[in-house]
Amino acid sequence: MPGSGAITGVIDGVLARGMDRICGEIDRAFDLLLPVPEDARARLVEAMRYATIGSGKRLRPLLLTATADLYGVDRDSAVRAGAAIEAIHVYSLIHDDLPCMDDDDLRRGKPTVHKAFDEATAVLAGDSLHALAFEILGDPAISGDPFIRAELVSTLARASGHEGMAGGQMMDIVADSETFDLHTITRLQQLKTGALLGAAVEMGAILGKVPHEGRTHLRNYARDIGLAFQIADDLLDHEGDEELAGKALRKDDAQGKQTFVSLLGPERARDQARALVEQAVGHLANHGDEADLLRAIARYIVERDH
Amino acid sequence: MPGSGAITGVIDGVLARGMDRICGEIDRAFDLLLPVPEDARARLVEAMRYATIGSGKRLRPLLLTATADLYGVDRDSAVRAGAAIEAIHVYSLIHDDLPCMDDDDLRRGKPTVHKAFDEATAVLAGDSLHALAFEILGDPAISGDPFIRAELVSTLARASGHEGMAGGQMMDIVADSETFDLHTITRLQQLKTGALLGAAVEMGAILGKVPHEGRTHLRNYARDIGLAFQIADDLLDHEGDEELAGKALRKDDAQGKQTFVSLLGPERARDQARALVEQAVGHLANHGDEADLLRAIARYIVERDH
Numbered sequence: 001m002p003g004s005g006a007i008t009g010v011i012d013g014v015l016a017r018g019m020d021r022i023c024g025e026i027d028r029a030f031d032l033l034l035p036v037p038e039d040a041r042a043r044l045v046e047a048m049r050y051a052t053i054g055s056g057k058r059l060r061p062l063l064l065t066a067t068a069d070l071y072g073v074d075r076d077s078a079v080r081a082g083a084a085i086e087a088i089h090v091y092s093l094i095h096d097d098l099p100c101m102d103d104d105d106l107r108r109g110k111p112t113v114h115k116a117f118d119e120a121t122a123v124l125a126g127d128s129l130h131a132l133a134f135e136i137l138g139d140p141a142i143s144g145d146p147f148i149r150a151e152l153v154s155t156l157a158r159a160s161g162h163e164g165m166a167g168g169q170m171m172d173i174v175a176d177s178e179t180f181d182l183h184t185i186t187r188l189q190q191l192k193t194g195a196l197l198g199a200a201v202e203m204g205a206i207l208g209k210v211p212h213e214g215r216t217h218l219r220n221y222a223r224d225i226g227l228a229f230q231i232a233d234d235l236l237d238h239e240g241d242e243e244l245a246g247k248a249l250r251k252d253d254a255q256g257k258q259t260f261v262s263l264l265g266p267e268r269a270r271d272q273a274r275a276l277v278e279q280a281v282g283h284l285a286n287h288g289d290e291a292d293l294l295r296a297i298a299r300y301i302v303e304r305d306h
Numbered sequence: 307m308p309g310s311g312a313i314t315g316v317i318d319g320v321l322a323r324g325m326d327r328i329c330g331e332i333d334r335a336f337d338l339l340l341p342v343p344e345d346a347r348a349r350l351v352e353a354m355r356y357a358t359i360g361s362g363k364r365l366r367p368l369l370l371t372a373t374a375d376l377y378g379v380d381r382d383s384a385v386r387a388g389a390a391i392e393a394i395h396v397y398s399l400i401h402d403d404l405p406c407m408d409d410d411d412l413r414r415g416k417p418t419v420h421k422a423f424d425e426a427t428a429v430l431a432g433d434s435l436h437a438l439a440f441e442i443l444g445d446p447a448i449s450g451d452p453f454i455r456a457e458l459v460s461t462l463a464r465a466s467g468h469e470g471m472a473g474g475q476m477m478d479i480v481a482d483s484e485t486f487d488l489h490t491i492t493r494l495q496q497l498k499t500g501a502l503l504g505a506a507v508e509m510g511a512i513l514g515k516v517p518h519e520g521r522t523h524l525r526n527y528a529r530d531i532g533l534a535f536q537i538a539d540d541l542l543d544h545e546g547d548e549e550l551a552g553k554a555l556r557k558d559d560a561q562g563k564q565t566f567v568s569l570l571g572p573e574r575a576r577d578q579a580r581a582l583v584e585q586a587v588g589h590l591a592n593h594g595d596e597a598d599l600l601r602a603i604a605r606y607i608v609e610r611d612h
Contacts, residue, residue: 034468037473039477039490039493040476040477040480040481040484040486040490040494041468041473041476041477041497043476043480044468044472044473044476045468048468091433092433095429095430095433098406098429099406100404100405100420100424100425100426100429101426101429118406119406120406120407120479121476121479123401123404123406123407123429124401124472124475124476124479126433127397127398127401127432127433127436127467127472128467128468128472128473130433130436130437130467131436131463131464131466131467131468131470131472132463132467132468133463134440134459134462134463135460135463135464135467137459138456138457138459138460138461138463139460140456145452146451146452146453146455146456146457147452149452149455149456149459150444150446150452150455150456150459151444151452153440153443153444153455153456153459154441154444154445155444156440157437157438157439157440157441157444158437158441160433160437161433161434161436161437161438161441162340162347162350162351162354162434162437162438164437166350166430166433166434166437167343167347167350167434169430170346170347170349170350170427170430171345171346171347173426173427173430174346174349175346178346180346184345184346187345188346191347
C-alpha cells in the first residue's frame with residue numbers, strides 16, 4: 001500500500017525472481033511472435049511491439065505461470081498462455097486509452113499507442129493483439145492436447161468479452177454519469193479486472209489438467225486478490241505517485257466518481273484489501289512451498305506502490 | 307455487376323433459398339447468444355445486437371455453411387461457426403466506421419454504431435463481438451471434437467489478425483498516402499477481404515473433417531472469389547447506387563485512391579472479375595449438384611448491385 005514502507009519486506013526473493021523471470025520470458029515471446037514484415041503492415045506490427053515489449057508488470061502471466069508451476073506444467077506452454085492473456089490485457093489498455101474512452105496520453109511511463117502512432121493504428125494494434133491471443137491458444141505448440149487448447153480459448157474469451165472485462169468497462173463508463181452502490185461497484189470491478197485475473201489462474205490450472213472440482217480454492221484465491229487489487233488501485237489513484245505509476249492519477253477524485261475509497265474511506269478500504277489478501281492466502285493452505293509465489297503475489301498486490 | 311441487368315437471372319432459386327435460410331439462422335443465433343442483461347452492461351449488449359441482428363448479406367456464414375453442406379456437417383454446428391465469423395466481420399465494420407478510421411455515418415442502410423450509440427460503446431461492442439467469436443468456437447456445443455474446435459480457432463484468429471484482415475486494413479490506411487502498384491493492391495485486398503472469405507470456406511471444410519490436402523480446390527475457389535469480390539466492390543464504389551448499398555460510395559474516387567478500377571479501368575476490371583468467377587467455379591468441377599450453392603455464390607459476388 002502506498003507509503004506503508006512494507007514494500008521491501010514483501011517483494012522478497014521469491015517474488016523478485018518470479019517477476020524478473022516472467023518479464024524476460026514475455027518480452028522474448030512477443031519478440032518471436034511479432035517479426036516486423038517488410039510491407040505496409042510494418043507500422044501495425046511496430047505498434048504491437050511498442051505496446052507489448054519492455055514494460056508492464058506482467059501480473060497476469062505471473063499469476064498464470066505461478067499456478068501452472070503448482071502442477072509441473074511445461075514452462076514453454078505456460079509462458080505461451082501467459083503471452084496470450086497479456087495480449088488481451090494490453091489490447092484493452094490500448095483501446096481504453098483512446099480519446100473516445102479514457103483519453104490518456106501516458107501509459108507505463110511512455111506515450112500511449114495513439115500518441116506514439118495514431119488513433120487508427122491504435123485501434124488496429126489492439127484488434128490484432130486480441131486476435132493474436134487466440135492464435136497463440138489455438139496453436140498446437142501450446143499443448144498437444146486439443147481439449148486443453150479449446151478450454152483455454154473458452155476461458156479467455158468468456159473472461160474478456162461482454163460477460164467479463166469489456167462488460168466491466170461498459171459499466172465503468174456508465175459509472176461516470178450514474179451513482180453506483182458498493183454492490184454494483186464490486187460487480188463492476190469483478191468484471192473489469194477480476195475476470196481476467198481469474199482467467200490467469202484458471203488457465204494455469206487448465207494447463208495443469210486440474211479438473212473443474214479441483215479448482216475451487218484457486219478460483220476463491222483469484223476472486224479475493226482481484227478485489228484486493230482493485231481496492232489497491234483505487235488507493236493508488238487517490239494517494240499514489242504519478243511518476244512511479246507512469247500514468248495520470250487522481251482522475252476518479254477529479255470526476256467525483258464512486259470508488260471503493262470514496263465509498264469506504266481510505267482506512268476501511270486499506271483494511272478490507274489486507275483482509276482479502278489474508279483470505280486469499282488462506283485458500284492456498286493445502287499447498288506447500290510450491291505456492292509461495294502465489295502467496296507473495298497476493299501480498300504484493302496490496303503493498304505495491306504502482 | 308452494377309447495371310448489367312443479369313442479376314435476376316443469377317439470383318436463382320438455389321441462391322435465394324440459401325440466403326433466406328442463413329439470414330434467418332444468423333439472426334436467431336445472435337438473438338440467443340446475446341440476451342440483454344439487467345445491469346449497466348445493457349447498453350453494450352444492445353449495441354452488439356444492433357450491429358448483428360436484422361441486416362447484412364451474411365456472405366461469410368453463407369460460404370461457410372455451403373461448404374459444410376458438401377460434407378454433411380450438422381446444420382447447427384455450421385450455423386454456430388457462421389455466427390462466429392460474422393461476429394468478426396461485424397466487429398471489423400464497427401471499428402472501420404469509427405471517426406479515426408473511415409468515419410462513416412451509414413452502414414447497411416442505418417446509422418453506424420458510434421452514431422446510434424457513441425464512440426466508446428462502439429469500440430467496446432466491436433471488442434466484445436471479437437471475443438464472442440472465439441467464445442462460440444471454443445464451446446463444445448459447436449463440435450464434440452476438441453481438435454475441430456481448436457483448428458476453427460486457429461484458422462479464424464490467423465485470418466483476422468495482423469497477418470490477415472487487420473494487416474490488410476493497415477495497408478489500406480497506408481494506401482491513402484502512398485501509391486501502390488497492382489501487385490501490392492492485390493496483396494492488400496487478399497488480406498483485407500480475402501483472408502476472411504478464405505477462412506469461411508476453410509472452416510466449413512474443418513467441420514467436414516476434410517484433411518488439409520483435400521482442401522486445395524476449396525482454397526483456390528476462395529482465393530478467386532475473394533479477389534473477384536473486391537474488384538466488384540471497387541466497381542460498385544465507382545458506379546453503384548448509394549441507396550442500394552446502404553453506405554456512402556465514391557470515397558475512393560474522391561480521395562484519388564488506387565483501386566482495381568483506377569489501375570485497370572472499369573472494362574478490364576469487369577472482365578477480370580468475370581474470369582476469376584469462371585476460374586473459381588472450375589475448381590468445383592469434381593463436385594456435383596451439392597456444390598450448386600457455392601457456384602451461385604461465386605456468380606452473385608460479381609453480379610450483385612450492393
